[in-house]
Amino acid sequence: MDRPIRVLVAKPGLDGHDRGAKVVARALRDAGMEVIYTGLRQTPQQIVAAAIQEDVDVVAMSILSGAHNHLFPKVVQILKDEGAEDILIVGGGVIPEDDIPGLKEAGVKEIFTPGTATTDVIEFIKNNVKRK
Amino acid sequence: MQLEEKLLNGDKRGCAKLISMVENNDKEAIDIIKKLYNHTGNAHIIGITGPPGGGKSTLTDRLAKALRKEDKKIGIIAIDPTSPFSGGSILGDRIRMNDLSLDKEVFIRSMGTRGYLGGLSKATQGAVKLLDIFGCDYIFIETVGVGQSEVDIVKTADTVIMVMVPGLGDDIQAIKAGVMEIGDIFAINKSDLMGASKTATEIKMMLDMSDNMERRPPVLQVTAIKNEGIDKLVDEIKNQMNYLEESNELYERRKNNAKTEIIKLVEEDIINLILKKNESIGMLDDIAHEVAIKVLDPYTAKDRVFNSIKEL
Ligand SMILES: Nc1nc2c(ncn2[C@@H]2O[C@H](COP(=O)(O)OP(=O)(O)O)[C@@H](O)[C@H]2O)c(=O)[nH]1
Numbered sequence: 548m549d550r551p552i553r554v555l556v557a558k559p560g561l562d563g564h565d566r567g568a569k570v571v572a573r574a575l576r577d578a579g580m581e582v583i584y585t586g587l588r589q590t591p592q593q594i595v596a597a598a599i600q601e602d603v604d605v606v607a608m609s610i611l612s613g614a615h616n617h618l619f620p621k622v623v624q625i626l627k628d629e630g631a632e633d634i635l636i637v638g639g640g641v642i643p644e645d646d647i648p649g650l651k652e653a654g655v656k657e658i659f660t661p662g663t664a665t666t667d668v669i670e671f672i673k674n675n676v677k678r679k
Numbered sequence: 680m681q682l683e684e685k686l687l688n689g690d691k692r693g694c695a696k697l698i699s700m701v702e703n704n705d706k707e708a709i710d711i712i713k714k715l716y717n718h719t720g721n722a723h724i725i726g727i728t729g730p731p732g733g734g735k736s737t738l739t740d741r742l743a744k745a746l747r748k749e750d751k752k753i754g755i756i757a758i759d760p761t762s763p764f765s766g767g768s769i770l771g772d773r774i775r776m777n778d779l780s781l782d783k784e785v786f787i788r789s790m791g792t793r794g795y796l797g798g799l800s801k802a803t804q805g806a807v808k809l810l811d812i813f814g815c816d817y818i819f820i821e822t823v824g825v826g827q828s829e830v831d832i833v834k835t836a837d838t839v840i841m842v843m844v845p846g847l848g849d850d851i852q853a854i855k856a857g858v859m860e861i862g863d864i865f866a867i868n869k870s871d872l873m874g875a876s877k878t879a880t881e882i883k884m885m886l887d888m889s890d891n892m893e894r895r896p897p898v899l900q901v902t903a904i905k906n907e908g909i910d911k912l913v914d915e916i917k918n919q920m921n922y923l924e925e926s927n928e929l930y931e932r933r934k935n936n937a938k939t940e941i942i943k944l945v946e947e948d949i950i951n952l953i954l955k956k957n958e959s960i961g962m963l964d965d966i967a968h969e970v971a972i973k974v975l976d977p978y979t980a981k982d983r984v985f986n987s988i989k990e991l
């Protein structure tokens with residue numbers, strides 16, 4: 548049996564809502580993925596440490612607080628520093644259209660804004676994950 | 680051999696990759712374990728089991744923190760059940776252990792109970808060996824005390840901590856039937872809630888009734904979220920290890936576990952041989968057909984299968 552895709556679902560930043568993250572986590576599970584859920588208020592360092600120990604294929608982050616322009620690129624950078632740039636990074640949450648190109652430039656592969664169907668997230672991950 | 684060096688040097692990414700590889704039955708990872716097997720044996724392996732929501736992850740977090748104060752290196756393997764519907768899972772044990780993520784001397788790995796090649800226990804035991812080589816002084820294996828495979832895993836530990844909670848009531852009877860015998864230490868968690876001392880008394884009474892025990896398991900009340908009773912539990916973990924070492928029971932347990940492990944590995948190879956043979960000639964289907972239409976009995980069928988793999 549093939550190893551299922553392993554995804555770290557993380558909530559960086561200070562906002563205290565993880566409904567969206569949980570919906571995504573459940574959808575990924577129902578698509579047969581192994582989701583490691585780490586809960587609220589994770590620092591970029593914690594997210595990277597967990598991603599490395601869990602040897603995940605994907606890091607999926609969600610932010611509602613508006614700190615995405617700082618926190619998403621930070622996670623990308625630390626993962627790179629650790630030599631783990633093969634991990635697929637996606638983001639979601641309340642993110643203005645104008646910020647999306649910059650985030651993609653920084654290495655976030657895709658940004659999912661509110662209203663995105665979970666099936667689209669699943670499709671994107673399946674098509675873009677680098678299997679080892 | 681880069682991965683091997685990384686593991687020996689305590690590199691987390693190397694260790695994490697190797698755990699993924701043993702999960703997938705990868706030959707390179709198995710070869711590394713073979714080569715470095717003499718580096719195992721240092722770690723005290725502790726199974727943490729009990730009902731879902733009992734506070735196993737919270738307690739593991741507190742135990743790890745207490746042992747970190749003594750500068751011990753800690754490995755944690757947290758096993759959560761996989762959804763039977765999709766094969767996927769949400770592994771949430773890390774939520775209770777987030778402060779440990781950044782500690783250089785702590786390694787946490789979550790595992791689902793997915794359909795592993797060779798079973799969950801094989802994957803877990805591989806991961807335990809890797810963490811042992813990685814240099815951990817203590818390795819905690821957290822599993823829900825429900826399915827047989829989870830109980831099997833916990834049995835591979837040197838020491839088993841049964842986590843109970845107040846107000847289990849009749850559930851204690853059910854737990855007693857299955858897993859009461861495997862607990863070396865009983866920790867009644869959530870002792871801030873009503874009924875904890877009653878639960879402790881009930882468990883003590885049950886222990887009084889069973890007689891075939893080498894060592895009477897201590898029963899402790901703890902409150903993991905308030906970090907109460909943790910030092911006492913750490914003391915009991917150490918007492919247990921001293922007892923195991925001094926009584927030669929550690930050797931006995933490890934020998935027993937090795938026996939079970941070897942038999943399982945051989946069993947797996949034999950089954951793989953049968954399946955491989957079956958692939959080439961369709962033997963199993965043909966024989967099953969004959970048994971189904973009653974021209975052959977299953978015992979003779981077994982002999983035939985067995986003889987055919989001996990020829991391989
Ligand atoms: N009242 C109380 N709740 C606790 C205690 N320890 C853990 N919990 C809570 O019990 C719930 C389940 O804890 P968790 O460690 O995830 O349990 P597990 O499923 O056995 O790993 C969480 O909400 C914890 O905060 C305790 O000592 N007292």
Ligand SMILES: [Mg+2]
Pocket residue numbers: 735736737771772821
């Ligand atoms: Mg848990």
